[in-house]
Amino acid sequence: MSSIEQTSTQPPPRGDKRLVRQSANRASYERVDLYHVLDACPIGHVSFVHDGWPQSVPTAIARIDDHLYLHGHPKSRLYLALSSGERVCVSACRVDGLVKARSAFHCSMNYRSAVVFGTGELVGADDKPALLDRFTERLIPGSLDDYRPYLAKELKGTALIRLGLDEYSVKIRTGDPIDDDEDLDLPHWAGVIPIESTYGSPQPSANLNTAVGVPESLLAGVDP
C-alpha cells in the first residue's frame, strides 16, 4: 500500500504524478468527488508495466468503503501484477455529454474521470465471501438475494484484490461550452448534447424456466 495518504484537498506539489496540469480548474483532490466518479463507473482501466510496455486492461471495478476492488482469475497477468504489489494505475471515465461550441477549438465533452495510483493486495479467504457479495451488488444492483450459494471451488478460483484510495486525482467537466467573447454573436449553435446511459428491460435467458420472474429488488435496482 502507498505510504502517502492523501488527506489534503489541495493540489499536490509540482511534479507529483497526481497533479492535473491541463484544465486544472476542473481538477479535484477531494475524496467525496473520487467516490462520486468511481461509483458512476462500472469499468476501470488498470494499467501496469509489463516487459517494458505499459499495459492497460479494462475490468469491472467496485468502490466499497475506502477501497477499490477488482476481481478475476488468480492466474491472469493482471492479477499477478496486482497481487504481487506492482505499481498500478486505475483510470475510470464516464461521458455525460458532447459540448458543441461556436468554434471547433472550444468543443469539448462533459465527463467525470478519476485516476488512482497504488499497489494491490489480495483479500484473504475469510473476508472474501462478504466482499464478493458487495462487489456483485455494486455491479448488478438489487440482485444479491437471487443467487445460489458460492461453491468452495468458485471462491478459490476468484482472486479479489483491494487497492487503497490513497493517491488519486479527479477531473470533472460540466455545463456549457466556453466560447471566445468575440464569437458569441456568430450564427452557430452552441450547447450540450447530453449522453444518457440507462438500463433497458431485463431480457430473460433463452434457457430460463418461464415460471421464474425478475425479482422485484432487481427491477428496483436497475430502475433509472
Add this chain to the structure above:
Amino acid sequence: MSSIEQTSTQPPPRGDKRLVRQSANRASYERVDLYHVLDACPIGHVSFVHDGWPQSVPTAIARIDDHLYLHGHPKSRLYLALSSGERVCVSACRVDGLVKARSAFHCSMNYRSAVVFGTGELVGADDKPALLDRFTERLIPGSLDDYRPYLAKELKGTALIRLGLDEYSVKIRTGDPIDDDEDLDLPHWAGVIPIESTYGSPQPSANLNTAVGVPESLLAGVDP
C-alpha cells in the same frame, strides 16, 4: 511506429503482450472488430510509464482510416510522451449490459473492448486542419458545417497525434449468461439487463442567441 504489422487474424504467440489469456474465446485479432470497438468508444485510456509508475489518462479518441488520433495541449505530459515516441497503450471499453446468472460466480457484463500498443507521431501542420475536422466530426457527428474557421493560434496550440493500429487485441462478450448445467432449474432469474447509451435533446448554451437553431445535420448526427 511498430515494426510488426498485425495482418494475421490468428492469436499472437504465447508470451506476446497482445495475447488475451482470460476468456480467450471472446478475443479477436481482426481489424474489422477493432474498428467496430474503437468507433463505439469516444474515450480511450492512454497509458504510458512516467517516473516508474504506469500512468493512464482518459482522453477523446477518433479512429480515422487506419490510425487512431488523439489531440490536446502540446505541453501536456501525455502529448510529450506521445510525440516523443514513448511506448503507449490505449484501451477503450463500452459496456452493453449486465449479465445476471443463477450464481454470482457466473455473472458478467456484455462489453466491447480494445487494447492497442504503439508509439505516437505528431501530425504535421499541412495535414492538421483536415484531420482535426474529421476528428471533430467523429466526436460530434453532424456538426462540421457549423463552426467558424480555425484561428492560426488554435492550430498551433493543438497537438494532433497519430497512432498506428498495428498491434492490438479485441475482446467482445455478447449474449446470455453461461450457467452450470446443474443450476439451470434453480428458481433464480437469469438474463441480460441492457445498458443503452443515447443522446438526449440538445440543450442550448445560456448565452446562445435564441434565433440560432440546432443545425439539421447535428440533429441527424445525434439521432439514436
